[in-house]
Amino acid sequence: MQADTRARFPLNLVSTTSRVAWFTGLSGAGKSTLAAGLRTRFVSHGAAVAVLDGDDIRDGLSHGLGFGPEDRLENIRRIAHVARLLSDQGIVVIVAAVSPLCGQRSLAKEIIGPAYLEVYVNTPMAVCEQRDVKGLYARARRGEIARFTGVSDAYEPPLHPDLLIDTSTCELPSAVDFLFSSISEGGQAVA
Numbered sequence: 195m196q197a198d199t200r201a202r203f204p205l206n207l208v209s210t211t212s213r214v215a216w217f218t219g220l221s222g223a224g225k226s227t228l229a230a231g232l233r234t235r236f237v238s239h240g241a242a243v244a245v246l247d248g249d250d251i252r253d254g255l256s257h258g259l260g261f262g263p264e265d266r267l268e269n270i271r272r273i274a275h276v277a278r279l280l281s282d283q284g285i286v287v288i289v290a291a292v293s294p295l296c297g298q299r300s301l302a303k304e305i306i307g308p309a310y311l312e313v314y315v316n317t318p319m320a321v322c323e324q325r326d327v328k329g330l331y332a333r334a335r336r337g338e339i340a341r342f343t344g345v346s347d348a349y350e351p352p353l354h355p356d357l358l359i360d361t362s363t364c365e366l367p368s369a370v371d372f373l374f375s376s377i378s379e380g381g382q383a384v385a
Contacts, residue, residue: 212281217290219315222322224361225290231370248291261341270298274305294349314355321362
């Protein structure tokens with residue numbers, strides 16, 4: 195008896211190019227939580243998945259970079275190149291990085307190419323601050339953290355994201371369902 199070697203995930207994932215879902219939004223918006231849930235969903239469907247979390251990248255690959263404009267751009271450039279390399283190998287890539295400026299995200303899109311899907315995690319700042327277990331927003335407001343996105347440094351919302359989600363208005367399972375189906379199909383949607 196011959197083993198079934200067909201992929202265990204939807205054909206639309208097989209028949210299209212790999213995806214790089216680039217999650218952008220304020221600190222505490224839910225990018226990492228969504229990425230973890232989405233990774234689990236893709237894996238359960240047999241897809242190879244990599245999550246590139248901004249905090250993890252800064253601890254390793256981008257260790258030593260600061261938060262000035264040049265260092266932020268370099269951080270995004272590095273993440274985008276790694277994402278493209280993984281995507282080129284057929285891996286679904288989920289990037290969870292604040293990436294606060296439109297120009298940074300444009301660079302990422304240019305590097306990654308057609309696999310790039312911009313996911314704007316548009317959660318209100320008040321909700322992000324409530325979720326802030328590390329107290330970063332409070333420290334930034336007291337002037338203890340320079341260049342904190344959304345407080346003392348700019349965040350430019352995406353003008354035309356491929357996907358838009360507000361984690362303050364939906365439960366995690368619903369958000370993951372929405373993102374999984376949208377990313378699998380590569381379409382544009384709002385939740």
